[in-house]
Amino acid sequence: MIMIRAIVRPEKATDVMAALLDAGFPAVTKVSVHGRGKQRGLKVGDVHYDELPKEMLLIVVPDDAKDYVLRSILSAARTGRDGAFGDGKIFISPVVEVYTVSTGVREFAEQEAVLA
């Protein structure tokens, strides 16, 4: 399993979540965050915005779904045809165990058993 953390524009978050639903990945957690990137925030005239509001989407998916989910997120989160500064970043980290609280069951344990 992998966790995909996508930091996207707040106004694009609904688009991305709709795209994920269409792609067959309904489960998403959304956290409001503030941050800056390598452009060091945003400068409009004399006003400098050091931290800009973004939404962080957490999606945990099987390893083999990575490229498919990434494509869905990228196409939904990009502004315009070529994209623009501030469209966000995507980070991917490994997840070693997943549990569903309501059942107490460790998810995907069967798949691992088959692999092992």
Add this chain to the structure above:
Amino acid sequence: MKEVMAIIRMNMVSRTKQALADAGVSSLTAAIAHGRGQGRVDFRILHGAEQGIEEAIVQLGQGPRLIPKRLLSIVVPDEKVKAVVDTVIRVNRTSQAGDGKIFVLPTFDSVRIRTGETSDTAINEM
């Protein structure tokens, strides 16, 4: 060490914190998050659809609602992971959809800013 990321119900946070402290893990980070799972959570729509109400059946096809949740992030040594996961499940389990998810992520290192200690000494609670 591992990071245990638990997404739980809003009203379960204090009980979870208490239970974790009793289990010997008192440090955690909490954030407010909104999320959706497999989309089986909105009982009004489900109930309405069972009764055959047209509006509810139409809504069934639409996207699931975002539910407010709490995201707890707990970094613990490997040997405490099982205790944390078991505690969170025991406290939060109501056996209904929406109880939450727990993810266990590998963590490479941690540093205590006050002293500069790294690795397991940075997260021990002795």
